[in-house]
Amino acid sequence: MSAEIHMIDKGSNACRDQRPGGPEDSGTDADAVALLGRWLGFSETQQRVLAALASEIDGVSELVESSTLKIVLEFKRLAENANRQAGNVGKLSASANAVELDGETVTLTEIIQTVDDHLGSVIGQILNTSKLGVSMVYALDDVIRDAAKVETLIVEIEKINGRTNLLALNAMIEAARAGDAGAGFAVVANEVRELSAAVNDLSGRMRSEIRQVTTGIRDGHSKIQEVANIDMSENIKMKGKIIEMMHCVAEQNRLFTEALDSSTRLAGELEGDISALVTTLQFQDRTKQRLENINDTLGVIQHAASDLSSYTAGQTAQLSEDCGADEDWLTALIDDLTLGEMRQRFVRRVLLGGQTDATGDQLSPDDPGSGEADIDRENPDIELF
Amino acid sequence: MNIESTRDGEEIQFRLSDKMTFTDHQKFRDILTEVSESGCSRCVIDLSRLDFIDSAGLGMLMIASDASGRENWDLLVRHPRGVVRQVLELADFGKVVRLEL
Numbered sequence: 001m002s003a004e005i006h007m008i009d010k011g012s013n014a015c016r017d018q019r020p021g022g023p024e025d026s027g028t029d030a031d032a033v034a035l036l037g038r039w040l041g042f043s044e045t046q047q048r049v050l051a052a053l054a055s056e057i058d059g060v061s062e063l064v065e066s067s068t069l070k071i072v073l074e075f076k077r078l079a080e081n082a083n084r085q086a087g088n089v090g091k092l093s094a095s096a097n098a099v100e101l102d103g104e105t106v107t108l109t110e111i112i113q114t115v116d117d118h119l120g121s122v123i124g125q126i127l128n129t130s131k132l133g134v135s136m137v138y139a140l141d142d143v144i145r146d147a148a149k150v151e152t153l154i155v156e157i158e159k160i161n162g163r164t165n166l167l168a169l170n171a172m173i174e175a176a177r178a179g180d181a182g183a184g185f186a187v188v189a190n191e192v193r194e195l196s197a198a199v200n201d202l203s204g205r206m207r208s209e210i211r212q213v214t215t216g217i218r219d220g221h222s223k224i225q226e227v228a229n230i231d232m233s234e235n236i237k238m239k240g241k242i243i244e245m246m247h248c249v250a251e252q253n254r255l256f257t258e259a260l261d262s263s264t265r266l267a268g269e270l271e272g273d274i275s276a277l278v279t280t281l282q283f284q285d286r287t288k289q290r291l292e293n294i295n296d297t298l299g300v301i302q303h304a305a306s307d308l309s310s311y312t313a314g315q316t317a318q319l320s321e322d323c324g325a326d327e328d329w330l331t332a333l334i335d336d337l338t339l340g341e342m343r344q345r346f347v348r349r350v351l352l353g354g355q356t357d358a359t360g361d362q363l364s365p366d367d368p369g370s371g372e373a374d375i376d377r378e379n380p381d382i383e384l385f
Numbered sequence: 386m387n388i389e390s391t392r393d394g395e396e397i398q399f400r401l402s403d404k405m406t407f408t409d410h411q412k413f414r415d416i417l418t419e420v421s422e423s424g425c426s427r428c429v430i431d432l433s434r435l436d437f438i439d440s441a442g443l444g445m446l447m448i449a450s451d452a453s454g455r456e457n458w459d460l461l462v463r464h465p466r467g468v469v470r471q472v473l474e475l476a477d478f479g480k481v482v483r484l485e486l
Contacts, residue, residue, distance in 0.1 A: 123476050130444030137410050138448075229407040230440035233468060236475045 036316060041326060043309045045351065050302040052350045054295045061291040068284040075281075079274040086267035093260035096253055108253055112246040119239050126230055133228025140217045140224075147214050154203050154210070161199045168192040327352055386435070388412060390419065396427040402434035405442035413445045417452050426458050433464040438472055450482045461485060 098107045171189035175182035330351050339347060386409045389400040399416055420428050430449070432438075446462060453460035463485035465473050470486070478484055 120477060126440050127443050127447065127476055127481075130440035131447040132444070134407070134410055134441055134444040134448055138414060141411070141414070225407045225441075228441040228444060232438075232440055232443075232472045232475065236468070236471045239475055240471075 033316060036312065038326065040309050040312060043305050045330065047302050047305050047309075049350055050298045050305075054298045054302075056350075057291050057295050057298075061288050064284055064287055068281050072278055072281055075274050075278050079271050082267045082270040082274070086264045086271075089260050089263045089267065093257055093264065096257050096260065108250050112243075112250060115246060116243060119242065123232075123235060123239070126232070126235070130228045130230060133224045137221060137224050137228070140220055144214055144217050147210050147217075151207065151210050154206050157203050158200070161196055161203065164199075165193060165196040168196060386412065388416065390416075392423065392425070395425055396429060397423055397425040398429045398431060400431040400434060402436075404437040405435055405445070406437075406439050407441035410441070410445065413449075417449060420458060421452075421456055427461070428453065428458055429461045429463060431463055432469055433466055435465070435469050436467070438469050443472070443476060443478070446478075447481055459483070 098105045099111070100106075168189050171192070172186055175186035175189055178185065331348070334344065334348055334351065337344075337347075386405045387402045389402075391398045391400075397420060405413075428449075430446070450460055461483050462478075465484075465486070473479075473484065
């Protein structure tokens, strides 16, 4: 309060000093004119402030617009990248489940099935070989049995032969007893004995041949044993293990594919999210609108103030045209307010210098203001009439 | 391998125990001969006491299956245990003979 009263006194003096020479008015008229002068000066300040504020608002609007644009571009790039990544992942996912073989696509499941089938077929062949082996043994056993029969028959031959020999011997004895009459008979008997000896010889050879056959066959037994006697327990373990490993591979592959598919899905969602973000940034349009509305309003006030000031000055002869603002009063007002340092600098510059720094948040302490769009805004370009 | 055989009407049973390998081929042949001569229409081979079987053993069972078809009797192999069961499963033996697990 005290500051204001003090200022009124100073103000009235300042404007009275500017009056062109003239007869001394009565106290009240002079005071009123002085006061009017102060108001005109203040109006001047207000107009400058309005202009500066409008320019500041423009700056804000541009900042929001350009920043928003940048953000949108970045988001679009993000979306493109997400898309490309999803594409790559999709390719990975497709290739994870299959391999290219001789120009054909073979899935992992088919591979496992092929291995399983092949192992099964190999084992089947082992079994078959063993079965044939045992069958062969049985067939050979039959041969041995037949050989034994033959041997029996040979024994029969030998028995008969023995009796034949005996008979021939008897015949020779009888022939000797018959003397000359039995001479021819003796010769025949002799021939028979010789034949019998030959048969004996033959049957002996047949026996030894049969024996050799039998021995050979028994040797064959042991060879076949090597072929047919296969311990399958290793095979069991290995087949089981191989199949298990292949199933592990398939399972891991499935998890891998799941992860890839999830990644693709997320990338798709990311794109959606980014679209939503971009839509949200459309607030910038409404912001721009509202800021323009504010500026329009400021412009009107500024114009009205300017009009009234000119008119008042024209109507009041005792006033000089240029009643400037009372800077000391304004400075004291500002100092009285509790503002942060940056805000205080801003307010001081607008009120006293009629300027703002167009970049807004980079005020330097002693910079009188080097913003771009401010001084041009002395007169608003928004016409209402 | 050891063999116990029992006869029950039309069915003849053989219980095999211990190990079944190539050296048992004659014994097994005797089983087949016994089945043929008995005139039974069913033969059951029980493996519950069998500890081990190799490929020759499997071959013999396959031969038995062939014989059953030729001579018109039914063959059933049942109750394989442990490694023997694993081998039969590995070899997909259920497709070769009538198998009861």
